[in-house]
Amino acid sequence: MQIIRFIIAFLLIFISLTSFAQMTSMLSEAIEQQIKAEVAQEALLLQKHLDSLDIYISDEDKAKMMEFQLDTFKVEAALSKRLNQDYSTLGMVSALGQAYHDYDVLLNKYYKLIMNNLSESDKVVFRQAQRSWLAYRDAERTFIYTLSDEKYTGGGTIQKIITADIDLEMIRKRVNELFSHWSRMGL
Numbered sequence: 001m002q003i004i005r006f007i008i009a010f011l012l013i014f015i016s017l018t019s020f021a022q023m024t025s026m027l028s029e030a031i032e033q034q035i036k037a038e039v040a041q042e043a044l045l046l047q048k049h050l051d052s053l054d055i056y057i058s059d060e061d062k063a064k065m066m067e068f069q070l071d072t073f074k075v076e077a078a079l080s081k082r083l084n085q086d087y088s089t090l091g092m093v094s095a096l097g098q099a100y101h102d103y104d105v106l107l108n109k110y111y112k113l114i115m116n117n118l119s120e121s122d123k124v125v126f127r128q129a130q131r132s133w134l135a136y137r138d139a140e141r142t143f144i145y146t147l148s149d150e151k152y153t154g155g156g157t158i159q160k161i162i163t164a165d166i167d168l169e170m171i172r173k174r175v176n177e178l179f180s181h182w183s184r185m186g187l
Contacts, residue, residue, distance in 0.1 A: 027082060027085055027086060027091075027094075031085055035078055035081045035082060035085070036078070038077075038081060039074050039077045039078050039081065040074075042073075042077055043070055043073060043074055043077070046069070046070060046073055047066065047070060050065075050066045050069060050070075051066070061183065064179075064182065064183050065183065068179045068183070071106050071109070072106070072175070074102075075099055075102040075103055075106065076099075078098070078099070078102065079095055079096070079098070079099040079102075082094070082095035082098060082099075083095045089157040089158075089160060089161060092161050092164070093160050093161055093164045096161070096164035096165055096167070096168050097164060099168055100164070100167055100168045100171055103168065103171040103172055103175050104171060106175045107171060107174060107175050107178065110175060110178035110179055110181075110182050111130060111178060113182050114126060114178060114181055114182050114185070115127075117182075117185050133174060137170055137171075137174075140166075140170065141167065141170075144163055144166050144167075145163065148160075148162070148163050
């Protein structure tokens with residue numbers, strides 16, 4: 001019975017991830033290009049603002065902080081714009097799925113930045129920590145999908161939005177944790 005539950009959970013996760021990948025282009029290419037252009041313009045303004053701040057930290061720490069602020073700003077601004085373009089259930093799930101994908105790119109970026117600055121023995125420790133987080137994420141997803149069942153929630157299309165939002169929040173939190181680790185490294 002346990003193996004059947006595991007297989008079902010795995011299939012649900014696989015289907016949801018591939019569904020997110022397919023739903024990332026719900027908006028027309030022209031609207032996506034407009035969103036990217038607007039976000040790029042807003043990111044330039046944010047960068048100018050951050051450059052003008054007189055913060056009493058090292059130039060290296062300021063550069064790290066600015067890079068992270070710009071990275072996450074772009075994801076969040078694009079998410080907001082996509083949600084404003086299409087607030088249907090499918091549009092919201094699609095926007096959340098694209099933001100998840102964008103945060104996954106950042107997760108890999110900050111993972112690599114940390115790995116590139118660790119000793120070989122410390123890489124083993126960090127790699128295990130990341131694998132443990134991935135196992136946690138997958139188990140948590142399985143549980144969240146279980147809770148989405150009609151017998152617990154009453155069902156409805158809102159469950160897709162809630163599930164996508166929880167997925168996004170998990171990866172958003174992990175990206176913040178990785179940035180925190182990276183920013184602590186005095187490199």
